[in-house]
Amino acid sequence: MYRLLTLVYAISYFWLISLVILRESVMAKLDFSGVNKSTSQSFHKQKDIIKKVLSGKSVVCENCAQTLSLVPKNAAGHAYVNCIKGCTNIELEVDI
Numbered sequence: 001m002y003r004l005l006t007l008v009y010a011i012s013y014f015w016l017i018s019l020v021i022l023r024e025s026v027m028a029k030l031d032f033s034g035v036n037k038s039t040s041q042s043f044h045k046q047k048d049i050i051k052k053v054l055s056g057k058s059v060v061c062e063n064c065a066q067t068l069s070l071v072p073k074n075a076a077g078h079a080y081v082n083c084i085k086g087c088t089n090i091e092l093e094v095d096i
């Protein structure tokens with residue numbers, strides 16, 4: 001009888017652990033999608049900044065409020081949109 005009870009306890013303990021693991025993995029997935037969402041938001045924000053800078057509009061850095069400027073492409077074919085302090089530094093891939 002004692003052994004049976006131990007077995008029952010062991011099984012319910014196992015289920016409890018599985019449920020906790022399941023919950024943790026669901027939480028991890030939720031966190032992950034949250035990260036994806038904010039990454040995509042910042043991607044759209046960057047695209048917007050690039051568009052404005054390329055069309056000659058004045059855009060300021062969110063961090064230091066300095067005007068963002070376009071750095072022409074270097075030998076590696078990368079151009080940059082950055083502020084003087086470097087807190088905003090968006091890399092552009094230029095094909096031309």
Ligand SMILES: [Zn+2]
Binds near residue numbers: 065088
């Ligand atoms: Zn800045």
